[in-house]
Amino acid sequence: MTEKREYTDDYPEKTLYLPGPTEVREDVIEAMAEPMFGHRMDRMTDLYTTIVEDTKEFLDTDQDVIVLTASGTEFWEATTLNLVDDRMLVPTSGAFSERQANVAERLGKTVDRLEYEWGNAVKPEDVREALEASDEGYDAVGMVMNETSTGVRNPVEEVGDLLGEYPDTYFVVDAISCLGGDYIVPEEHNIDALFTSSQKAFAMPPGLAITTVSDDAYERELEKDSASWYGGFQRCLDYYDRKGQTHSTPAIPLMLAYRKQMKHMLEEGHEARDQRHREMAEYTREWAREHFGLYAEEGYRSQTVTAVENTQGIDVAATIEDVSEQYDLVFSNGYGSIGEETFRIGHMGEHTVETVKELTDAIEDVAGL
Ligand SMILES: Cc1ncc(COP(=O)(O)O)c(C=O)c1O
CATH class of the missing domain: 3.90.1150.10 (Aspartate Aminotransferase, domain 1)
Structure with missing residues (x-):
C-alpha cells in the first residue's frame, strides 16, 4: 500500500x-492566477470561443474543435462510444495503441488488432489487407500517430488516404504526444477525430483534452444510449453552437492558460x-x-x-x-x-x-x- x-x-x-x-512558459502559468468567474458568465463565452476558434486557426482546420476538461484518454473512450457500433480495427505497435484497443474492448466492442513488434511502424498496406479481408468491415480504424512508448511516428496520412476508399469506416487518430509539434491537417487525410492532451506538444499544463470532429463523425454519433455523454460530439458541439460554452463546468484556470499559450502558438x-x-x-x-x-x-x-x-x-x-x-x-x-x-x-x-x-x-x- x-x-x-x-x-x-x-x-x-x-x-x-x-x-x-x-515545459510551460512562465506567462502561461501566471495566466491561471485569476479570480474565479462563473462558467455561465459572458466572460466564459469569450474565453471558450477564443480558445476553440484559435485552435482551429492553429490547426488550419475547418473541422469542429472540442476542448474538454479531461486528459486525452477521454477521447479514446468517447470516439469509440460515439462512432463504433460493433467492430473496430486497431493496429498495435506499442503500449498506447495496445491501450486504445483495450479501451474499445472494455466498452464491449469487437476489436481486431493488427499487431506489430514494438519499435516497428504500422504499414498502410497491412491496414488495406485487413480491411479487404474483413467480410463485415469496420466501423472505425483507431490509430496512434506517435507511439510514445517506442518513439515511432506512424504513417497516419497514408492510412487516412486509403481509408478514403472506405467511406463507412471512420478514422480516429490519437495524436496525443505529437500534435502541435508535427504538422497534420485532419480533413486532408480523412481523419474524423484527431485528438491530443494539453500537456504534450501544446506545452500547457495537463488537464485539457482537445479533439477535432469531422462533419461525418458529428452526424454519425448515434443519439442513443451508447454514445458518450461527457464526450459526446453532439452534446459538446451543440452546446458550443448555442452558447459558446461547455456542457459542464470546465477547468477555467487551465483554459486561461490555454488561451495564453495558443496565442504564442499562433504567433509561431x-x-x-x-x-x-x-x-x-x-x-x-x-x-x-x-x-x-x-x-x-x-x-x-x-x-x-x-x-x-x-x-x-x-x-x-x-x-x-x-x-x-x-x-x-x-x-x-x-x-x-x-x-x-x-x-x-x-x-x-x-x-x-x-x-x-x-x-x-x-x-x-x-x-x-
Ligand atoms: C500516445 C498516447 N496516447 C494516450 C496517452 C494518454 O494521455 P493522457 O495521460 O493525457 O490521458 C498518452 C500519454 O502519454 C500518449 O502518449
Missing part, C-alpha cells in the same frame, strides 16, 4: 524533457513549429546514433519523442537520477518492459535544439560518454 508522502512547499525547479508533461505558426520540432528530432537522433542507437524503425521516427536504444548498457535509472540531481534536468526511462533497454527524450513544446543540447551534454557528462 502506498503511504502518504506529505507534499511540501520546497522542491527544486526541474526542466522537463519528458514525453509530457513538458503550425508549420514553423513543425520545422522547429523536426530540427530538434534530427539533432537528438544524430546524438543518439553517435553514442547509442535508435529504437524506432528507420523512416518512422518521431518528431517529438526519441526512444534511444541503450546499446552501451548504461544504468538508465541511475543516469536519470544523477542528471536530475546534478543538472535539474529530467528525462524519461523506457516504457514498461523496455525500461532499461531504452530511454526517452521528449523534445517538444517550448524546447529548442539549444535546450535539448543542454540535456544531451548532461547525459554525456554523467554517463561518461
Whole structure:
C-alpha cells in the first residue's frame, strides 16, 4: 500500500524533457492566477470561443474543435462510444495503441488488432489487407500517430488516404504526444477525430483534452444510449453552437492558460513549429546514433519523442537520477518492459535544439560518454 508522502512547499525547479508533461512558459502559468468567474458568465463565452476558434486557426482546420476538461484518454473512450457500433480495427505497435484497443474492448466492442513488434511502424498496406479481408468491415480504424512508448511516428496520412476508399469506416487518430509539434491537417487525410492532451506538444499544463470532429463523425454519433455523454460530439458541439460554452463546468484556470499559450502558438505558426520540432528530432537522433542507437524503425521516427536504444548498457535509472540531481534536468526511462533497454527524450513544446543540447551534454557528462 502506498503511504502518504506529505507534499511540501520546497522542491527544486526541474526542466522537463519528458514525453509530457513538458515545459510551460512562465506567462502561461501566471495566466491561471485569476479570480474565479462563473462558467455561465459572458466572460466564459469569450474565453471558450477564443480558445476553440484559435485552435482551429492553429490547426488550419475547418473541422469542429472540442476542448474538454479531461486528459486525452477521454477521447479514446468517447470516439469509440460515439462512432463504433460493433467492430473496430486497431493496429498495435506499442503500449498506447495496445491501450486504445483495450479501451474499445472494455466498452464491449469487437476489436481486431493488427499487431506489430514494438519499435516497428504500422504499414498502410497491412491496414488495406485487413480491411479487404474483413467480410463485415469496420466501423472505425483507431490509430496512434506517435507511439510514445517506442518513439515511432506512424504513417497516419497514408492510412487516412486509403481509408478514403472506405467511406463507412471512420478514422480516429490519437495524436496525443505529437500534435502541435508535427504538422497534420485532419480533413486532408480523412481523419474524423484527431485528438491530443494539453500537456504534450501544446506545452500547457495537463488537464485539457482537445479533439477535432469531422462533419461525418458529428452526424454519425448515434443519439442513443451508447454514445458518450461527457464526450459526446453532439452534446459538446451543440452546446458550443448555442452558447459558446461547455456542457459542464470546465477547468477555467487551465483554459486561461490555454488561451495564453495558443496565442504564442499562433504567433509561431503550425508549420514553423513543425520545422522547429523536426530540427530538434534530427539533432537528438544524430546524438543518439553517435553514442547509442535508435529504437524506432528507420523512416518512422518521431518528431517529438526519441526512444534511444541503450546499446552501451548504461544504468538508465541511475543516469536519470544523477542528471536530475546534478543538472535539474529530467528525462524519461523506457516504457514498461523496455525500461532499461531504452530511454526517452521528449523534445517538444517550448524546447529548442539549444535546450535539448543542454540535456544531451548532461547525459554525456554523467554517463561518461
Ligand atoms: C500516445 C498516447 N496516447 C494516450 C496517452 C494518454 O494521455 P493522457 O495521460 O493525457 O490521458 C498518452 C500519454 O502519454 C500518449 O502518449
